[in-house]
Amino acid sequence: MISYGKHRLPGKLFVVEGTDGSGKSTQLALLHQWLKAEGYPVFFSEWNSSPLVKDTTRRAKKRRLFTPTTFSLLHATDFADRTERDIIPPLKAGAIVLADRYIYTAFARDVARGCDRAWVRDLYRFAVKPTVAFFFRAPLDVAIDRIVSGRPELKHYEAGLDMDWSDDAEESFKIFQGRILEEYDRMVSEFGLTVIDATRSIVRQQREMRRIVMRHLAGEEAVA
Amino acid sequence: MRELKFYGTPPPGVEAEDYSGKLIVIEGTDGVGRSTHTAMLRSWLEARGHAVIDTGMTRSVLAGRGLKEAKTGTTLGRLTMQLFYATDFADRLENEMLPALRAGFVVLTDRYIYSAIARAAVRGVDARWIRSVYGIALVPDLILYLRVGRAEELVSRVLAAGRKFDYWESGMDLNLGEDFYDSFVEYQARLLREFDRMAGEYGFRVVDASRPVRRVAADLRRAVARVLEAEESEGRMGDEPTVARQR
Numbered sequence: 001m002i003s004y005g006k007h008r009l010p011g012k013l014f015v016v017e018g019t020d021g022s023g024k025s026t027q028l029a030l031l032h033q034w035l036k037a038e039g040y041p042v043f044f045s046e047w048n049s050s051p052l053v054k055d056t057t058r059r060a061k062k063r064r065l066f067t068p069t070t071f072s073l074l075h076a077t078d079f080a081d082r083t084e085r086d087i088i089p090p091l092k093a094g095a096i097v098l099a100d101r102y103i104y105t106a107f108a109r110d111v112a113r114g115c116d117r118a119w120v121r122d123l124y125r126f127a128v129k130p131t132v133a134f135f136f137r138a139p140l141d142v143a144i145d146r147i148v149s150g151r152p153e154l155k156h157y158e159a160g161l162d163m164d165w166s167d168d169a170e171e172s173f174k175i176f177q178g179r180i181l182e183e184y185d186r187m188v189s190e191f192g193l194t195v196i197d198a199t200r201s202i203v204r205q206q207r208e209m210r211r212i213v214m215r216h217l218a219g220e221e222a223v224a
Numbered sequence: 225m226r227e228l229k230f231y232g233t234p235p236p237g238v239e240a241e242d243y244s245g246k247l248i249v250i251e252g253t254d255g256v257g258r259s260t261h262t263a264m265l266r267s268w269l270e271a272r273g274h275a276v277i278d279t280g281m282t283r284s285v286l287a288g289r290g291l292k293e294a295k296t297g298t299t300l301g302r303l304t305m306q307l308f309y310a311t312d313f314a315d316r317l318e319n320e321m322l323p324a325l326r327a328g329f330v331v332l333t334d335r336y337i338y339s340a341i342a343r344a345a346v347r348g349v350d351a352r353w354i355r356s357v358y359g360i361a362l363v364p365d366l367i368l369y370l371r372v373g374r375a376e377e378l379v380s381r382v383l384a385a386g387r388k389f390d391y392w393e394s395g396m397d398l399n400l401g402e403d404f405y406d407s408f409v410e411y412q413a414r415l416l417r418e419f420d421r422m423a424g425e426y427g428f429r430v431v432d433a434s435r436p437v438r439r440v441a442a443d444l445r446r447a448v449a450r451v452l453e454a455e456e457s458e459g460r461m462g463d464e465p466t467v468a469r470q471r
Contacts, residue, residue, distance in 0.1 A: 001303070001348070001349050001350040001353060003350070050304070052290070052293075052294045052297075052299070052300060052304065052308075053290065053294075053304075053308070055290055055293070056286070056287055056289070056290030056291075059290075060286050065285060065286045065315070066286070067235070067237065067314075067315075067318050067319075068235070068236050068237060069235040069236065069237075069314045069318060069360060070286055070287075070311055070314045070315050070318070073307060073310050073311040073314050073357075074286070074287065074311045076307050077304055077307035077308045077310075077311055080301065080303040080304040080306075080307050081301060081304040083303070084301030084302075084303060084304055085299075085301065113236070114236035114237060115236050116233040116236070118233070119232070119233045119356065119359060119360075122353065122356040122357070123307075123356075123357055125350075125353055126303050126350075126353070
């Protein structure tokens with residue numbers, strides 16, 4: 001098993017992170033379009049998408065079977081499958097991989113749920129260190145507004161209702177997101193996350209993102 | 225009563241309260257007779273008036289079904305498999321084993337973390353990593369290791385049970401041999417070496433499983449009785465500590 005930071009793969013891995021409603025998926029989709037148009041071989045991988053684990057996760061959410069530990073472990077299982085299947089092979093082949101949410105999502109959420117910080121980090125030690133990890137930082141009230149107004153109802157685990165912080169979904173969601181944001185903030189220096197101010201216009205954020213990505217692609221061959 | 229003791233970091237939300245039950249682990253490679261002995265121990269314990277629950281790998285409500293389904297294909301990667309098993313384990317630990325131990329049950333588990341660690345080791349998975357993942361595991365009161373000396377012995381047991389060689393029990397994902405038979409023997413031999421290595425590290429109570437079932441069962445009962453009696457006499461000593469010590 002190769003540990004975080006020790007992989008030597010020719011491809012490039014760009015990941016986006018941030019609280020719900022930070023606009024990170026929109027930004028990644030725009031980057032994806034652009035890289036494809038430029039002719040780069042590019043693959044996309046998103047959080048919670050392993051075909052082997054999907055049914056188990058769905059059932060567990062519906063029947064509310066998770067504890068913080070099993071929530072953490074099942075998401076790590078999902079991520080391991082994606083790493084072994086969707087992330088490492090294209091990186092070995094020299095392609096670009098884009099990931100919507102990465103290990104930092106787990107670190108933020110699981111620690112917010114009470115899991116031990118060191119234990120969760122060790123759990124994901126097999127992960128490939130990203131070329132750049134973008135953290136779309138939006139102040140808490142902005143992110144919460146975007147989610148709460150855009151959605152009819154918050155889901156049980158999404159709102160952190162499993163933690164009994166509050167019976168009110170919106171109140172619980174705010175507490176949960178606040179804790180998650182705190183965890184993200186402490187990871188900026190720990191993992192060298194690249195912070196993007198998510199309150200600026202979509203166009204300006206995308207321009208900054210492309211500038212940073214370009215720097216890492218200098219000298220890479222685009223397949224025209 | 226005993227304090228909860230974990231190998232590493234306990235799962236969050238588990239209160240460090242005492243428990244009066246006993247956690248007894250039956251470990252050993254495939255085909256060594258673990259399920260037979262678990263069933264026999266269970267009836268013996270129940271006959272003596274103990275409340276027993278038994279559990280084993282892939283039996284969790286959360287991940288059991290998904291894990292079994294994932295194993296019907298051959299696309300399960302080695303890290304994914306380890307973590308799926310760890311999820312299954314954690315669910316049973318938190319929702320079955322710990323509550324039963326608190327309620328004073330004897331928990332018999334057919335395999336524990338050691339099988340998972342052995343399987344990870346023969347697949348070249350980082351030993352420190354897998355131990356850290358299983359740091360959430362409770363240290364058992366007794367680990368009975370059913371040991372056979374040679375992997376070939378397991379073959380006849382698998383055949384006698386009328387079973388075919390299983391893809392994963394034969395370690396077919398490791399490309400160790402020409403066919404299921406060769407692969408099974410090599411894979412099980414490697415597991416045996418890992419178990420032997422762990423025996424000292426984790427304090428296994430090694431039981432020679434090459435002998436007739438009756439004799440193995442007698443050894444297991446003796447070992448279990450000792451653990452249960454230690455508890456009972458501890459209770460007596462608790463009433464009159466000074467007297468007990470002077471004896």
